[in-house]
Amino acid sequence: MSAPAPATSKGDARPIAFVSAQALRERMHEAVNDPHLRTSFRGAMDFLMAKRAAQFPDESELASLRTLSEAIRQYSLSKLPDLLEQLEANLTRNGVQVHWAADAGEANAIMLGIARRHAAKSIVKGKSMVSEEIEFNHAMQAAGIEALESDMGEYIVQLAGEKPSHIIMPAIHKTKEQIARLFADKVPGVDYTDNVDALIQIGRQVLREKFEQADIGLSGVNFAVAETGTLCLVENEGNGRMCTTVPRVHMAITGIEKVVEKLEHVAPLFSILTRSATGQAISTYFNMISGPRKPDEKDGPEEVHLILLDNGRSQAYADEQLRKTLQCIRCGACMNHCPVYTRIGGHAYGTTYPGPIGKIVSPHMMGLEQTHLLPTVSTLCGACGEVCPVRIPIPELLVRLRGEAQSAPHANPAMAGQGAGYSALASFAWRAWARIYASPGNYRLFSWLASRLRALTPSRQSGWTAARTPLTPAPRRLRDMVRDRR
Amino acid sequence: MKQPPRSPRSLPQGGAPNGFGPGAREAGTTRDRILARLRASRPSQPLPAPVLDEHYAPRARNETLAGRVARFRAGIESFHAEVHLASEAGWPALLARLCAEKGVGSLLYGAGTPAGGRLDQSAFPATALRPWAGCVEDLKAELFHRIDAGFTQALGAIAETGTLIVWPSEAEPRTLSLVPPIHFALLDARSIHPTFFDAIRAGNWADGLPTNALLVSGPSKTADIQQTLAYGAHGPKELVVIVIEAEGEVR
Ligand code: SF4
Helix, strand or coil, rough: CCCCCCCCEEECCCCCCCCCCCHHHHHHHHCCCHHHHHHHHHHHHHHHHHHHHHHHHCHHHHHHHHHHHHHHHHHHHCCHHHHHHHHHHHHHHHEEEEEECCCCCHHHHHHHHHHHHHCCCEEEECHHHHHHHCCCHHHHHCCEEEECCCCCHHHHHHCCCCCCCCCCCCCCCCCCCHHHHHHHHHHCCCCCCHHHHHHHHHHHHHHHHHHHHHCCCEEECCCCCCCEEEEEEEEEECHHHHHHHCCCCEEEEEEHHHHCCCHHHHHHHHHHHHHHHCCCCCEEEEEECCCCCCCCCCCCCEEEEEECCCCHHHHHHCCHHHHHHHCCEEEECCHHCCCHHHCCCCCCCCHHHHHHHHHHHHHHHHCCCHHHHHHHHCCCCCCCHCCCCCCCCCHHHHHHHHHHHHHCCCCCCCCCCCCCCHHHHHHHHHHHHHHHHHHHHHHHHHHHHHHCCHHHHHCCCCCCCCCCCCCCCCCCCCHHHHHCCC | CCCCCCCCCCCCCCCCHCCCCCCCCCCCCCHHHHHHHHHHHCCCCCCCCCCCHHHHHHHHCCCCCCHHHHHHHHHHHHHCCEEECCCCCCCCHEEEEHHHHEEEEEECCCCCCCHHHHCCCCCCCCCCEECCCCCCHHHHHHHCCCCCCEEEEEEEEEECCCCCECCCCCCCCHHHHHHCCCEEEEEEEHEEEEHHHHHHHHHCCHHHHCCEEEEEEECCEEEECCCCEEEECCCCCEHHHHHHECCCCCC
């Protein structure tokens, strides 16, 4: 099987930086009007919410575990530079080669260098959202190297020339009939079947051959342990174990925020991760990798590499409030509980990470020029913050990002692209509004004028009237009616 | 509000603001730059270290060995694994019977372990016993295409979730519990810990982990197609656990 084509008509496999603010509006509109998509996301999210709830029957246990998990993540971040150095030292001692990358370009160049040194023709991949973030598959393809996804959901999405629509369940937008047709079309010698077990067995057969033959295995990292120099991976399928065990070279890539100090710190984080994500008490596999094959050992990769990626994370780190973004353990619970995500699905956002977490993390990765509209794609209902296992105040961060995007550009901003959503007219309107509402005299005058001049209210009021009736002042003010009643 | 057409505004020349992003000019390697940036903005004092016992200690269970075995069993069975109880003397015979029932033609196991030593002396009626010999490169094709089952010992288990602790070694390589369609694991009931946290603490894991350490909770599975659970994704399709009980304690 050859690598899939780079882009498709739907455009879901396009590089992430492609989505402009205008395109984002159109994509959301399209998604909201797609009844199939609405039905499948509604069903899937209801399912995941119920499964998560069933894992936390004891409120006080959940509260205590969240407090502990939040404390561990905040503690780790407070020592981040030290822990990264400790991690590097221990991994190096264990025989793992550690690389640092400032951005996607550097990360891909490092991995391409490793692949070239081994004259690699094929790379088999375990699930890694960071590899999606850096468009790893595109970079390898451009260099003539096959990068094949092996997680069943990722495999399906890659075969269809799309991108994941959920960080945990990448193919959640597809029905089994669509997958059946895809396999029949794209996998040689396969007939149409929509039996899920049969479909999984087809994937198993195709990918087993790849595991056996691939030169390099790539994986992400869920937790990196500084004190032992250990990379931890959470998965159900066994493809993560295959990718990190069978090929001669294992490359792991992770964001710099994933490090924790002590091995025991992963116990609560792992527990709350699987329960929040898919409502599983535990995943089938928890894989702790501390080095390449030792001289006496009979299998395992001969070389292990870790790529530590910044890509905007150090920007988030520099601000005390925005730093909380980095507490994330990528469970996906915030998207499962998000009324907006449920209605527009994962692709509409156009970013690698969709949903609430995507809205708070993408602006750091891509800059606010590209993403200034994202923080507004929210009702601020608060569901995301309520379920987040590490208590990231997502709604608060969304408000902050809206401010960063829409305030007048100034020197020394906290974020790249600050002010990208600034509009002089809007800013004037809000300042005037504030002035009117801050003074009783101004307010009385304004409301008196508004009720007298109501006939002049414009019938088209920008974004408001796109989906609602126009705002028109009442003929009589409330204060007048109250006065008459007395 | 209407968004006016936008042009990049007021970004300092030469790249992104604040020295972030690809345009930033700083000395040193990427590593040094990232670390310097983090150092410049990290809190002056690290936060106090989290106290894990505050969560775990009040939730500790006063449980008998039988209680732990029962919880482990219920957990791992709910993940679709099979559990059998055996005595120290009787487990090879049980394994032979299970292999015959499942039509296992060839069973690969680790040589030079105590359990492997027992199998070296056994003869299974319907199954060829194969001790692992050489490196994975020498037997990759066989491992992927002809071996029906792998047998390993478990280092321990976790009662709370129904989880096996597997530490591969020179004698029991990693692929033994991964590639063959059936994985048989031998577990001593006395090595079942209440929680993962307890296992890490009791075994002093932080002082030395093997190249690869694993937690295994059932056969490989996926729900990636329409949230429908299917077993046998990429790893073993079946996980069979033989629990050796200290005589009389479990029943
Ligand atoms: S922000 Fe919180 S809920 Fe969302 S993925 Fe991250 S950890 Fe999970």
